[in-house]
Amino acid sequence: MMNTEAVTPETLDWENLGFSYIKTDYRYVSYWKDGEWDEGELTRDNQVHISEGSTALHYGQSCFEGMKAYRAADGSINLFRPYENAERMKRSCERLLMPAFPVERFVEAVRETVEANEQWVPPYGTGSTLYIRPYMIGVGDNIGVRAAPEYLFAIFVTPVGPYFKGGLTPSDFVVTQYDRAAPYGTGASKVGGNYGGSLLPGTEAKKRNFSDAIYLDPATHTKIEEVGSANFFGITHDDKFITPKSPSILPSITKYSLMYLAEHRLGLTVEEGDVYVDQLDRFKEAGACGTAAVISPIGGIQYGDDFHVFYSETEVGPVTKRLYNELIGIQYGDIAAPENWVVKV
Numbered sequence: 488m489m490n491t492e493a494v495t496p497e498t499l500d501w502e503n504l505g506f507s508y509i510k511t512d513y514r515y516v517s518y519w520k521d522g523e524w525d526e527g528e529l530t531r532d533n534q535v536h537i538s539e540g541s542t543a544l545h546y547g548q549s550c551f552e553g554m555k556a557y558r559a560a561d562g563s564i565n566l567f568r569p570y571e572n573a574e575r576m577k578r579s580c581e582r583l584l585m586p587a588f589p590v591e592r593f594v595e596a597v598r599e600t601v602e603a604n605e606q607w608v609p610p611y612g613t614g615s616t617l618y619i620r621p622y623m624i625g626v627g628d629n630i631g632v633r634a635a636p637e638y639l640f641a642i643f644v645t646p647v648g649p650y651f652k653g654g655l656t657p658s659d660f661v662v663t664q665y666d667r668a669a670p671y672g673t674g675a676s677k678v679g680g681n682y683g684g685s686l687l688p689g690t691e692a693k694k695r696n697f698s699d700a701i702y703l704d705p706a707t708h709t710k711i712e713e714v715g716s717a718n719f720f721g722i723t724h725d726d727k728f729i730t731p732k733s734p735s736i737l738p739s740i741t742k743y744s745l746m747y748l749a750e751h752r753l754g755l756t757v758e759e760g761d762v763y764v765d766q767l768d769r770f771k772e773a774g775a776c777g778t779a780a781v782i783s784p785i786g787g788i789q790y791g792d793d794f795h796v797f798y799s800e801t802e803v804g805p806v807t808k809r810l811y812n813e814l815i816g817i818q819y820g821d822i823a824a825p826e827n828w829v830v831k832v
């Protein structure tokens with residue numbers, strides 16, 4: 488068993504980090520009670536002590552965010568569009584009848600947490616980042632199906648490498664018969680309940696040597712919605728950037744950023760629309776995108792007995808590669824960012 492306690496910033500092999508939990512020094516916690524958030528504080532305790540009646544444990548009243556801190560070449564630390572995460576978490580909270588954590592305070596708390604764990608932000612050029620996990624859970628004594636009497640908002644951080652093995656090496660995915668969300672359910676919110684149900688299809692996909700499961704739209708099962716816990720994009724033969732549009736997709740900040748960069752930096756036409764799983768021939772390249780996944784090129788997709796290969800199973804396509812370079816160049820501060828995209832810690 489790995490002894491995570493023994494890991495220190497001095498002994499970490501920054502260039503070979505996986506995507507796993509490493510205990511860092513400080514986490515931020517704030518409690519909501521009697522209609523307001525307390526002032527919040529940093530703590531060294533990585534255990535959460537809550538009532539056995541907490542709604543998060545029984546009724547899935549929990550949501551989270553995923554962000555990263557990037558070490559720039561000059562040693563400073565960048566956050567990428569943190570206000571977007573704050574706003575999205577607010578929407579997730581509203582969907583679950585939880586009190587939102589104020590947007591400005593959210594960004595300030597992220598900043599404080601990263602700063603307190605500064606030694607854990609991987610050095611520039613290692614390909615690793617500090618993953619940031621804000622979350623909120625319903626806590627306090629309760630038994631009936633109702634909104635919790637109290638809430639915990641917290642943020643912890645952990646240094647990570649690539650989410651999918653290989654980074655920019657393409658990997659294969661398989662279309663699952665399971666749904667991750669209902670048409671008017673909680674698919675567009677980053678809520679815990681969406682992910683418990685994805686463990687089985689995800690594990691079945693990995694057992695068959697695929698990186699993850701691809702989910703189709705829950706109403707008709709004809710259109711691609713999500714690639715594991717990342718959004719899908721494809722590049723058509725006439726250089727259009729296409730990504731699915733659906734009310735049950737999680738609106739990826741990375742995806743919206745790529746749409747902007749595809750149009751304004753690469754000169755592509757951008758379209759949100761239907762991506763029929765039996766019409767993959769229209770794409771010369773495809774990828775999965777998200778904070779954790781960054782851009783993970785899709786080599787091929789297994790759909791029933793058909794296996795469709797895009798650009799190549801072993802090499803990233805040129806458009807995907809340009810999008811990737813533009814995105815990470817901005818995140819690490821090597822390329823000029825559109826206004827307000829990069830916030831210094």
Ligand SMILES: *Cc1c(COP(=O)(O)O)cnc(C)c1O
Nearest residue numbers: 716717718737739740741777778
């Ligand atoms: C978090 C998440 C994404 C990616 O969103 P980003 O804002 O780009 O990190 C995509 N799909 C699902 C299901 C997610 O949970």
